Amino acid sequence: MIARSIAFVLLCGLTAPLNAQTLPPAATVFQNVRIFDGKVGQLSGPSHVLIRGNKIERISTDPIPTDGSATTMLIDGGGRTLMPGLIDAHWHAMLIRVTPAQSFGDVGYNNLVAGAEATDTLMRGFTTVRDLGGPTFGLKAAIDEGVLPGPRIYPSGAVITVTSGHGDFRQLTDLPRTIGGMLSRMEQVGGAMVADSPDEVRVRTREQLMQGASQIKLTAGGGVSSPFSPVDVTTFTEAELRAAVEAAENWGTYVATHAFTPTAIQRSIAAGVKVIEHGMLMDEATAKLMAEKGIWLSMQPIPEALVLGFPVGSVQRAKAEEVWLGIGPTYELAKKYKLKTAWGTDVLFSRALAQQQGAILASLTRWYTPAEALIMATSTNAELLALSGKRNPYPGKLGVVEEGALADLLLVDGDPIANIKLIEDPAKNFVLIMKDGKIYKNTVPR
Numbered sequence: 372m373i374a375r376s377i378a379f380v381l382l383c384g385l386t387a388p389l390n391a392q393t394l395p396p397a398a399t400v401f402q403n404v405r406i407f408d409g410k411v412g413q414l415s416g417p418s419h420v421l422i423r424g425n426k427i428e429r430i431s432t433d434p435i436p437t438d439g440s441a442t443t444m445l446i447d448g449g450g451r452t453l454m455p456g457l458i459d460a461h462w463h464a465m466l467i468r469v470t471p472a473q474s475f476g477d478v479g480y481n482n483l484v485a486g487a488e489a490t491d492t493l494m495r496g497f498t499t500v501r502d503l504g505g506p507t508f509g510l511k512a513a514i515d516e517g518v519l520p521g522p523r524i525y526p527s528g529a530v531i532t533v534t535s536g537h538g539d540f541r542q543l544t545d546l547p548r549t550i551g552g553m554l555s556r557m558e559q560v561g562g563a564m565v566a567d568s569p570d571e572v573r574v575r576t577r578e579q580l581m582q583g584a585s586q587i588k589l590t591a592g593g594g595v596s597s598p599f600s601p602v603d604v605t606t607f608t609e610a611e612l613r614a615a616v617e618a619a620e621n622w623g624t625y626v627a628t629h630a631f632t633p634t635a636i637q638r639s640i641a642a643g644v645k646v647i648e649h650g651m652l653m654d655e656a657t658a659k660l661m662a663e664k665g666i667w668l669s670m671q672p673i674p675e676a677l678v679l680g681f682p683v684g685s686v687q688r689a690k691a692e693e694v695w696l697g698i699g700p701t702y703e704l705a706k707k708y709k710l711k712t713a714w715g716t717d718v719l720f721s722r723a724l725a726q727q728q729g730a731i732l733a734s735l736t737r738w739y740t741p742a743e744a745l746i747m748a749t750s751t752n753a754e755l756l757a758l759s760g761k762r763n764p765y766p767g768k769l770g771v772v773e774e775g776a777l778a779d780l781l782l783v784d785g786d787p788i789a790n791i792k793l794i795e796d797p798a799k800n801f802v803l804i805m806k807d808g809k810i811y812k813n814t815v816p817r
């Protein structure tokens with residue numbers, strides 16, 4: 372046993388430095404592809420793209436000579452489309468395949484099912500997700516270490532909420548809460564933290580930052596799925612929101628708030644919040660304010676199936692219907708005032724809906740051209756990710772196909788700008804998926 376351990380240590384000790392020092396980083400050359408670069412709404416002419424290590428090194432209309440070495444992989448694109456990996460700006464990696472009750476249950480089980488879902492997420496062509504609540508730090512680390520395939524995760528950690536606010540999934544039997552007393556199960560697993568004063572908000576914010584949060588998420592108003600928060604309510608006081616903003620900004624990053632109503636949005640902005648999640652009940656004056664202050668709108672074209680998933684006659688169903696009706700008008704305001712608009716899905720507790728991730732993106736064509744929708748889910752979402760500043764866990768350019776950018780790429784069998792429906796069937800149409808220069812799927816015919 373001891374001998375075997377020594378042998379293992381020796382092998383690891385020898386091979387890792389040898390690989391790192393003597394071999395050039397692996398390279399991939401995509402030959403004869405047309406490029407959607409994430410910024411311009413049309414494909415390039417026939418091109419060739421060299422990936423070395425985890426970056427796009429060269430893009431050329433002329434063939435790129437290769438050294439013919441075994442570490443260089445040649446992909447015959449056959450005129451297919453090379454585009455940036457997709458980005459979902461509002462995701463909950465830990466809360467897709469579990470039920471709400473399970474999400475407070477066995478942590479090991481929850482991480483395993485979230486891992487399986489993360490692999491599926493990557494296989495749908497989503498190479499990055501911005502996670503807006505849930506204990507994702509372990510999952511993120513495991514993916515980054517190569518334990519399992521999955522997207523890059525920009526984690527918020529626990530959602531921070533007030534007593535009875537959106538994200539407070541405790542039961543009435545959990546009341547009253549004693550400040551400084553025992554944590555609820557929801558808080559112990561890191562799904563959401565309750566904070567009812569600026570001091571408590573500061574502590575909870577700093578705890579998420581300590582664990583590696585790339586941004587902080589607070590719920591500034593009521594929500595649909597929470598049992599005890601009406602949609603119209605405003606929750607945190609301005610001073611409480613500002614406590615989170617100060618702590619996040621001192622740490623070099625920013626706060627995003629869940630907010631539907633004009634009051635919740637405006638109070639967030641007054642406190643220094645940079646990103647409004649949802650915003651579906653906003654009015655014209657609020658849209659104008661967001662435009663003036665350069666505040667991001669992180670929106671989701673929630674599918675009707677999500678609304679219909681709540682039982683008829685339930686409080687949640689009524690709330691969902693109210694919010695759902697606001698999606699169209701909010702997109703119209705976002706266009707009218709040219710708001711910086713990110714796209715996300717906010718799928719919760721539904722593996723079936725998660726499988727529609729591409730279709731939810733394609734549904735944006737109710738308000739945007741296919742090119743605009745694809746630009747939003749690539750370079751625009753990447754701009755939002757960059758707000759994390761020095762707390763960006765993946766420094767480098769995402770969401771674009773350009774020299775020097777990180778190599779998160781999809782090879783699409785067809786032209787997704789001409790036919791955005793292609794992204795609804797990733798198993799068939801995404802013939803190659805690359806993240807960080809590494810190929811995770813390759814069904815290109817040889």
Ligand SMILES: [Zn+2]
Nearest residue numbers: 461463503717
């Ligand atoms: Zn959400």
